[in-house]
Amino acid sequence: MIYVDGVLFPDENSSSSLSSSSQGSSLLLDVMTHSVIISASDSFKNLEEQRVTESSTKDRYVYIFQREYAVVNPALVDFVGMDEATTCVGLVIRNRKSGVTSIAHMDSPEVVDLGISQMLSLVMEDDSDAAELDVHMVGGYEDVDLKNATGGDDYAKPEGYSFPLCCKLVESLQKRREKIHIQTLFILGHNTKLDAQGNTCPIFNGFLVNTSTGTIVPASFNRSSRCPDELVRRIRVSASFDDPSWKGKLLDTYDTKTDRFIIAPCSWTMRLVEYVWELNQLPDEEILVNCSTSPSAEGPDFIDNERRIWKYLLKYPEWSKTFPKRQPRVFERTANGSWNFVF
Template sequence: MVLILNGISPTNLPQDTQSLYNDYPVYAKTAGDLLAIPSRVIEPNKLLYVGQSEFAAVLPHDPNVDIIGSDAATTCIIIVLRHSGSGAVALGHFDGSETKEGVVAVIQKLRGLSLARSEGRLELQLIGAYENESSSSEEVFRGIIQAFHEYPDGIHLTLACVGKVITIYDDKKVPKPIIYGIGIRVKSGEMFPATYPDKGPEQHLRSIRSIEALPSQRMVDIYDNESGFLKIQPFHYEPWAHRSCWSNRTDEALLQRYSTSPMAEPPDMAHNIRNMLKFIHEHSARDVFKDNKPLLFRMHSGLWEPLD
C-alpha cells in the first residue's frame, strides 16, 4: 500500500514540498485554512505536551487529556495521525532522527488503540519544515513521506502545512515559520495553531534527549494509555560534556551550536537551551534515572505530578 495523496495512489512520491503543492494544489488551500485560525496560548490543564523526539497517542474519551500538542517546530515536522473510526489521535515531533522507526511506532500505537473499530481510515497531517536556507527541512519531509509510503497500510494525507506555505520573511528577508506549533482537542479532533508556555514536567531533561541520546533512545512514546501515566524513559548523557558552554556563551552562540535554524527560533529558545545545559551540568543520568527506571507522572487536578 502507499501514501494516498488527494485520493490518488501516486507511482512516484513528490521529492520536495514544492513538488507536492505543484502536483496537488489542494494541500496549499487546506494549509491556508489552518494558518488562518488564530493561534492559542494553551494552559497546562489536562495537556499532553509532546516534545522533540517524542510521540504519544490518545483516545477521545481519555480522562487525563483534553489537548495534545507540540510547538517549537522549525525544520522539524509535527505529524498528526488520526483514525477516523475510533477518533484516536497520535502526535509526534520528528527531527530527522529515527524517522522510519518512529513512523512505524506511531502507526502501531494508533492501530492498537483502534482495534475495536474496524471501520475508518488513517489520516495524516504534517506541520512544520519551514523553507530554510540549508534545505534541512526538505530532508525531514522526504524521510517522513517515504516512511509512511513504505508502510503496508493505506494512509491518507489530508493536510500538509510545510515548506513555503508555512514560511514568512521578516524585514531583513530572513525566513521564519508562520506558526511553530499546533494543538488538537482530543474529543472533537479540532486542530489549531498553538503555543505552550508550560510544556509539562521535566522539560529540560526531555529536551536533552534530542541532542544527547543514542539513536535507539529517540522517538519514544511518552504516554501509557492503560495506566494514564506520563513517562520519561531513561537515556544516557554525559554531565560534563557541555560544562564550558552553559555559563559563558552568548545566546547567538548557543543557537548556532544547538539549532538547525538559529535565525528562526522562538524568542525563548536560547533561554531554554541554557537551562538545558545547566541541567546537564548539575544532574547525571544515573542520579536522574535511579536504577535505570523511567520517571512517571500522573494527572492530578488537571496537572501532571510525580508518582510517589
C-alpha cells in the same frame, strides 16, 4: 498508501514515481501542489494561533517535546499538541473510527521510519488493512532555496534541514500499507514568511489537536504548559544522540492506557557534560549559531532554555541521579489537570 481528497496518490498525472527513493522530492512537491492541499494550507494559515497557558488548561492536555511521540485515547485526553518546531515537523496520525491520535515532533530523517511504526503501534485496530488514517503535518519552512533541492538517498545538509525531513516523511508514509489520508501539509513554502530582517522563518511553530473531532489548529505553549518534567525531557533530546538504546527511535514519553507520563530513561556521558560546560561560556549570539539549525528563526526563550538545560546537567552530571537504576520517571494526572510526580 497515500490518499489525497479520497484518491490514491500519486495518480497517472503525477511526476513522481516510487521506483527509487531519489523520487522522494518529486513526490513531496506533487502532494504539496495538489489543489486540495493548497486550499487546506490556505485555510490553516488564516486560523488564529491558540495560546495555551497553565491557567487555560482546564481540559486534559498532553504536550510533547522534540523527538518525542505520544498516542492518546480521546476518552482520556481532550487535546494533544506541540510547538517550538522550526526546521522540525509535527506529525499527526488519527484513526478515523476510534479517534485514537498519535503525534510526534520529528527532528531528523533518521527517526522517521521507526518513528512512524512507533506511532502506529496503538493507533491501528486489529483489522489494520481496513483502517482509515487522517494525517497532518505542520512545521518546517524554506530554510534553503528549494529550486536547488534534489532529494536523494542521503538527505544531505546542503539541502537544509526541513526539506530532507519532509521528503522522508512523505516517502515513508507512501510506502506504508495503511490507508493514509493527507489532510494538512502546512510545511516548507506553505509555512514560510519573512521576518523584519528579511530572513525566512515559520508562520506557525506548533499545533493543537482536538482528539474528539480531529480538528487541528495552530498553537503555542508557554513554559508552564510544557509539562511535566520539562527540563529532563529537553535533556533527553541531546542525550539520546549518544545513547545507543534510542538510535533511530522516537523517545517514549506517555502511556496511552493509564494516561500517565512515563519518561523513559536516557543516559548521558561526561563528554556531553564537558561540552555543555564549554557551551555555557559562549555569548548568546554564539549559542544560537552553535546550537540551532535555524538561528534566525528561534523563539525568544531559546537561549534561556539552553542555559537552563546546561545548568541542570552541570548540577547533575551523572545520569543515574535523574534515572536511578535506569527506571523511568512517572507522573500521574491530578483532579485539577496538573501532573504529580509519583517516582
